[in-house]
Amino acid sequence: MGHISFLVTAVVITALAFDFTNGFHDTANSMATSIATGALRPKVAVAISAVLNLGGAFLSVAVAKTISGGILDEKAGLKPQIVFAALIGAIVWNLVTWLRGIPSSSSHALYGGLIGATLMAVGTNGVHFDVVVTKILIPAIASPIVAGLAAWGATKLAYRATRKSDAATTTKGFKAGQIASAALVSVAHGTNDAQKTMGVITLTLITAGSLAPGANPPLWVILASGVAIAAGTYIGGWRIVRTMGKGITEIEPAQGFTAQTAAATVILTSSHMGYGLSTTHVCSGGIMGAGKGRADGVVHWSTARKMAYAWGLTLPAAGAVGGLGVLLADQGAWGEIALAVLGAGFSTWIYLLSRRQKVDAGNVVAEEISLATEVPPTTPATTPVAA
Secondary structure (H helix, E strand, O other): OHHHHHHHHHHHHHHHHHHHHHHHHHHHHHHHHHHHHOOOOHHHHHHHHHHHHHHHOOOOOHHHHHHHHHHEOOOOOOOHHHHHHHHHHHHHHHHHHHHOOOOOOHHHHHHHHHHHHHHHHHOHHHEOHHHHHHHHHHHHHHHHHHHHHHHHHHHHHHHHHOOOOOHHHHHHHHHHHHHHHHHHHHHHHHHHHHHHHHHHHHHHHHHOOOOOOOOOOOHHHHHHHHHHHHHHHHHOOHHHHHHHHHHOOOOOHHHHHHHHHHHHHHHHHHHHHOOOOOHHHHHHHHHHHHHHHOOOOOOOHHHHHHHHHHHHHHHHHHHHHHHHHHHHHOOOHHHHHHHHHHHHHHHHHHHHHHOOOOOOOOOOOOOOOOOOOOOOOOOOOOOOOOO
16 A cells, blocks of 8 residues: 555656646747737746636636546556556657647647556556547547637638728737737636646546545645646746747737637637647647738748647657556556656756757747747748648
């Protein structure tokens, strides 16, 4: 029992570490366009987003239930080692994509890690593939399209409705709208993404026999998950903020407002229905739709392609790391410790690499920085890249 209790504690800590990476990985979803247009100063933007993410964590547990009792079969012999390995897989993928400035899905990294570790440990009977298809894969494809179409239509309407208005007054109004819509996305992100960590911790407590199957997340789990994602959000995740604010399209205040409003609507609706979709997919789709909604708008399809590749790789890559990790964790205490050391060492290595090209609040909108996802400096920012 002592060994299991130690492992469960390690899993809870690792889950909160994943929640922290989720926060800084996904800060861009709510605040990138507001920072890019100057509606909010960078540090003010992330502070607002952090507070609202924390508040959003208390609004629902529907997505948490999808994880703790939806995609995996609690009765198939699941154990804390599986969740531990899954979390390591998700954290590894989050850090790799963050280093490259690629807006990939923290949610899908978590799902991939869980599915890969479960398949390796207990086989196909441990995964509810019908739930994976209906509540993860289909929303992953549909949600950015829905958000993109909504943002595209709303952007066209916004420009048409204000074409005879004073430009300065219109810009000021849309920047105010950006702040409101960014706040709404932050609440939506806390509602959707913090619940995923709640679900993982709840699943761990169920597999360890500390909670009954089908139980809701305890209050301390909700609070800890909310605080962890808020802390990560405040760190900033500036590399991905830069990509979403400058790398996909040149955002104007009207486009930022419509993109964020469309994304928040999709995220909050899906959270209420228990769909564990990716806020990154939704917000990226909204930005692309808003980019094409402006008459002279341009979407940098080379950046979009790199994002799409990362989206497609997320589930299998995190799943592969999770699957290999559970083989190590299943060797006993030494295997669990070795997996933890490997995860910590990899995280430290990624951090040291990131210091070679520092992106922070002071230079996130600077023109001279070029990340892997951006249009090369030789390509004019107003010229579309062929798909």
